Amino acid sequence: MSEVLLSHEIPGGAAWSVLVRAGRELRLTALEAGANCSTLLYAAHHPVDRLNVPDTLKAQMSARVHAPMVLMSDRGTALCSVTGSSLDWHDALCGHSCDAQLERLGPSSYHAERNAWRRSARAGLLGELRKHGRGPADLHACVNFFAKVATSGDGTLTFMPGHASAGDWVTLRAEQDVLVVLSTSPHPLDPQWTPPAVLAEVRATAVPGADDPSWTFRDESARALRAAREVLA
Template identity: 45%
Template sequence: MNTLLTPTDAVDIDTRWQQLAPDLPADKVLFSDVIPGGCHWSWMLPRGVTLRLVAQGAGANLSLVLYNARQKLERYNMPDSLKAQHTAHYSRGHVLMSDMGCAMASITADSLGWHDPLGMLLDTPRLHDKYGEHSYQQYRNGMYRAGRDGLLIEIGKYGLTRRDLVAPVNFFSKVSVDEEGRFRFHEGHARAGDHLDLRLDMDVIVAVSTAPHPLDPRPDYAPAAVGITAWRSGPAAEDDYCRAFRPECARALHNTDMHYLA
């Protein structure tokens, strides 16, 4: 089990990865950090980098969106990804596909076996209705943040706007559909130490929020932190697990590979 950290731990940022991902080779690690619960962040990262995401507390949620860093009109497409892979949830082997049929990222390792692509984002009206209002003016870093607002702030740093915000993947959360066609949120799905590896299959803009899942029934605003370590894994090999997972995954990875022939 990975050693868990809090955002306030006095750990050198160059060695934080040793607690979050001790099995990774030091010469391949790019950076490591802990994103506090309710916060948001973003990066522009190249193809062949893998992100290890580690839940720092029970009930963690990390909402993630992806955009092609070379051509921002291409972005993660939830309906196409789910239809192509005949699934309503993500786990190891699944590929996050773009609206142009390319692989943007692949789940290469996963301790949970279920991540939610359907539950969308917590917005400000729902946040206030459910948890009350804690503004920055009064509570500073203790303010309550909505996932939708956090992702809009992050993608805005790259010239993207409200119209560019796509449906996210809610990692560490589980939502199923009952016999009446209603969403059911599974409490206690993620535990501290649960993790996944997300390989980036093209140059991407990655934006994340650790705000609560919009269907989380817990009455108190207490989102868990998520640790993140980026490392150089290289692109998908010919015998890659995700490439062999489904024919549709192989096609999407091939389509991306064709853009990097040079």
């Protein structure tokens, strides 16, 4: 087990952000069944380069995020590699939840409910982005780690409850300095408000070798990783 450099438990329905240095690993662990972690990624030293979910999926011939895929930026550089996961499906199609989707649950406020008040992922993500001098223009399509949706023949997306169990995990290796913004509010298609907590740990990790699965996964993955190394040069 690699050395833990930073550990933070994100309560259910909350948000958090962290700068992960190149070569370090971010491990996310579901602390209860049914977790969701809406995740945004940004190149820390570039003003606008950020995760491009459509390009990430298209280049790697997938409709889901799974190991050993590479999460690519708008400029085609690798931001993070998915180095491992206890689940083979993380949703990248549905985006994050918005305030309007919570209206069906009735009113909620910090004044009445304190830290148990209901906040959409959008609200939480924006709160974290403002800490870094960013705002609504910086929101982008996210990855919902621990969540799964099924597609029907007519293109309808259906949320799959119970996909994640307590203890499920995913690890991301930063391929350059990356700002990671996380929300543990429920998936936008989840009809319930029972958001579990997620543990986030930044760990030291070994330098990948020539046989690293993310490097050998697809030619497009290796090209994005080479571009990230040029950023670091």
